[in-house]
């Protein structure tokens with residue numbers, strides 16, 4: 474059994490996205506070379522939400538693509554072949570500022586795979602990383618440039634990003650295993 478703790482409400486997610494968009498614009502200056510790459514699966518809708526916020530703040534439509542990291546994973550021999558999602562990058566990456574977007578960063582291995590994947594599509598001038606939640610436990614020297622919420626977790630917990638369009642509600646929740654002591 475799991476105990477569910479709300480970490481971010483829909484309103485808090487909205488405010489967090491506004492802050493992240495503002496920080497991204499502060500760092501990029503005019504976003505004419507900025508492109509967003511959402512990582513499948515939940516990084517993709519998150520990248521679109523972030524692009525919407527950037528448009529609200531700057532009145533500029535920033536291109537959004539999606540990145541599937543399946544073939545770049547370092548654990549394919551352990552987990553077996555998975556059906557890949559689609560990478561869609563309908564714009565030139567060369568000399569752009571590519572902002573990787575994902576819902577959660579944990580070990581950092583997904584981002585390592587994403588960096589390798591990007592190499593097959595072009596050579597951005599810079600690659601930045603935005604995440605909604607950093608739950609710690611990094612196994613690689615990878616750190617987000619923009620973080621919605623830093624959330625210390627234990628390894629047996631899960632962080633879940635619920636999306637209005639997919640799940641009927643927006644929320645970030647922490648799922649904690651319940652042991653017998655919690656039930657007493």
Ligand SMILES: O=P(O)(O)OC[C@H]1O[C@H](OP(=O)(O)OP(=O)(O)O)[C@H](O)[C@@H]1O
Nearest residue numbers: 513514515576577578579580581582583
């Ligand atoms: O830093 P890491 O240890 O690589 O973990 C982070 C990744 O884990 C989750 O994805 P998951 O593998 O659960 O797939 P999903 O995006 O399809 O839910 C999350 O959405 C990140 O992409």
Ligand SMILES: O=c1cc[nH]c(=O)[nH]1
Nearest residue numbers: 546547548582583586
């Ligand atoms: O390459 C990867 C990506 C995510 N998780 C892993 O363990 N390896």
